[in-house]
Every structure is written in structure tokens, then in C-alpha cells.
Amino acid sequence: MDDVDTSGQAEWRSSEGALQLGHCRTCDQVHYYPRRVCPFCFSADVGRKASSGRGTIYSYSLTGRGPQGPYVIAYVTLEEGVSILTNIVEAEPDRLAIDQRVELIFQQVENGWVPFFRPRHD
Numbered sequence: 001m002d003d004v005d006t007s008g009q010a011e012w013r014s015s016e017g018a019l020q021l022g023h024c025r026t027c028d029q030v031h032y033y034p035r036r037v038c039p040f041c042f043s044a045d046v047g048r049k050a051s052s053g054r055g056t057i058y059s060y061s062l063t064g065r066g067p068q069g070p071y072v073i074a075y076v077t078l079e080e081g082v083s084i085l086t087n088i089v090e091a092e093p094d095r096l097a098i099d100q101r102v103e104l105i106f107q108q109v110e111n112g113w114v115p116f117f118r119p120r121h122d
């Protein structure tokens with residue numbers, strides 16, 4: 001992860017509260033987390049693209065111990081096609097399912113904002 005741009009505390013969160021994906025202007029692919037060089041074609045002509053914040057659960061697992069008790073760690077595939085390792089919050093773990101629709105919710109932690117996801121009901 002040595003090419004992560006850590007210049008900004010809220011690196012993955014736009015001022016409008018959207019999750020920022022990396023977008024390559026050369027090959028038009030999106031990637032996450034945003035990088036200075038495209039991981040697909042190695043072009044340095046990369047910018048940012050706001051995610052819709054909507055996705056589906058690709059896989060998940062209940063982890064027994066955390067500072068606040070058990071929590072759900074998951075891979076969520078965003079509508080833009082990239083997958084993100086995250087936590088599922090505001091959910092009953094035994095009611096989660098693969099392919100379940102989820103939406104982005106940023107939570108503030110000590111060092112900034114962290115993108116989590118919660119079940120979507122639309």
C-alpha cells in the first residue's frame with residue numbers, strides 16, 4: 001500500500017460525503033483505493049470518480065472479537081464494479097446474505113472517515 005495518497009485525512013471521502021474511487025483517463029477503468037498510477041494499464045493519468053455508494057455483498061464473515069464486540073467484515077462489490085473490504089454495520093449478522101444490497105455509510109473514527117456499509121431497503 002506504499003502508493004496510497006495519504007496527504008488528506010479524508011482521502012476516500014469527498015466534501016459531499018461520497019466514496020472516492022480512482023478513475024483512469026487512459027483505459028477508463030475504476031479502481032479502489034485511489035492510486036497515483038492505474039493498476040490496470042500503469043498510466044499516471046488518473047483522477048477521482050465519486051461512487052454511487054450502492055453495492056452488494058460479495059462475501060462476509062462474522063468476526064468474534066472487536067473493541068465494540070462482534071462485527072461483520074465483508075467484501076462489497078460497488079455498482080462501479082470494484083470490490084472493497086469493509087464492515088457491515090447497522091445489521092443483524094444472521095440476517096445478512098450474499099448478494100444482499102447495501103449502501104455506503106461513512107463513520108468517523110480517530111484518524112478520519114471510514115467507509116462502511118449497511119443493508120439497503122429500496
Ligand SMILES: [Zn+2]
Pocket residue numbers: 024025026027028029038039040041042043
Ligand atoms: Zn488505466
